[in-house]
Amino acid sequence: MPYPTPPNDPCIWSDRATARLRQVSSRGMSTAAMVYDRQPIIDFFRAVSPGVVLGLMDFRGHAALFFTLRRVDDPEPLKD
Numbered sequence: 001m002p003y004p005t006p007p008n009d010p011c012i013w014s015d016r017a018t019a020r021l022r023q024v025s026s027r028g029m030s031t032a033a034m035v036y037d038r039q040p041i042i043d044f045f046r047a048v049s050p051g052v053v054l055g056l057m058d059f060r061g062h063a064a065l066f067f068t069l070r071r072v073d074d075p076e077p078l079k080d
Helices: none
Strands: 019-026 029-036 041-049 052-059 065-070
Touching (some): 019 041
Antiparallel strands (some): 029 041, 041 052, 052 065
């Protein structure tokens, strides 16, 4: 059964697993990883400063992609 989602909540819920968050070893360090159930992708995450996380997407058969996630304390509402 899906989780209830408030009407303006930007999160998307599913009633079945599509990915799992795991603690793994990557490049010799323990880190968090999102392991996707139906995709050959693992996203690795590491905090680099307060409010900033560096990510690395390991997509089998492709070059590694790096990205950053930044905390936004007062986001603008999503527009329809």
